[in-house]
Amino acid sequence: MTTASQPSRPIDTGKAHPARVYDxxxxGKDNYPVDEAVGTQLPREARDAARQNRQFMHRAAAWLAGQGIDQFLDIGTGIPTEPNLHQIVQGIRPTAKVVYTDNDPIVLRHAEALLVSHPDGVTDYIEADVREPEGIVRHARRILDFDRPIALSLIALMHFITDEQGAHDIVRNLVATLPSGSYLVLSHAASDLYPELAAQVTAEYARAGIPLAFRTRAGVERFFDAMELVPPGLVTATEWVTAPATSVPEGSGVYAGVARVS
Structure with a gap:
């Protein structure tokens, strides 16, 4: 079953949006000239980071489904790019339920057409902002059973939320709604791995009116406070693998981790 909320705002094609720049x-082709203008000014490594981030999501989602997790709340979904999270997890657990959330109306338009659930599962979508977590959780409760483990997915999202906007408190409050045995899946751009590139990316987004808050490893690790990081811990996106690596991982400026809620 696939359901979706209706968009409440018109699509603004005059201002770049993170989901469309990422696309x-x-x-991808689901973006506008204003988004392309930002992308073309970013260093080549930004494309590598987007690809690495997406691949981490695939590996983490498959691992969680393999652990028996069949409920997912994915905030900051982005424009659908196959395979999407629900396709990964429902390929392993056909009855899995996935609730997607993003704050760009164009994402909802594409979600309605492309986020088609497995017949035995559920795929739902809500247009909402992570800075208003209460509304997200209220909607998600209509689909997900908050008495059973849930995987909360925040992929390449929290570096768009500054400390002044309470980034760590937002994640802490979201995690507090989850039952024991749930998981937090999070990836986040690093400020300390490739500082010059991070500064360049931050400056280009700022010119487009999009503030960024890249963080150090310690700053990213704070999102996992009071949780148990699963092996290999908090590492770069390319280092997050659940089987022994057969080669040296590609360099990455993205931190990634999965942690269990106790």
Whole structure:
């Protein structure tokens, strides 16, 4: 079953949006010239980071489904790019339920057409902002059973939320709604791995009116406070693998981790 909330705002094609810039970086076509203008000014490594981030999501989602997790709340979904999270997890657990959330109306338009659930599962979508977590959780409770483990997915999202906007408190409050045995899946751009590139990316987004808050490893680790990081812990996106690596991982400026809620 696939359901979706209706968009409440018109699509603003005059201002770049993170989901559409990310789509451009991944080679997608669902973006506007204003988004492409930002993407073309970013260093080549930004495209690598987008690809690495997406691949981490695939690996983490498959691992969680393999652990028996069949409920997912994915905030900051982005424009659908196959395979999307529900396709990964429902390929392993056909009855899995996935609630997607993003704050760009164009994402909902594409979600309605592309986020088609497995017949035995559920795929739902809500247009909402992570800075208003209460509304997200209220909607998600209509689909997900908050008495059973849930995977909360925040992929390449929280570096768009500044400390002044309470980034760590937002995640802490979201995690507090989850039952024991749930998981937090999070990836986040690093400020300390490739500082010059991070500064360049931050400056280009700022010119487009999009503030960024890249963080150090310690700053990203704070999102996992009071949780148990699963192996290999908090590492770069390319290092997050659940089987022994057979080669040296590609360099990455993105931190990634999965942690269990106790």
């Amino acid at each position: 451009w970086l991944l080679g």
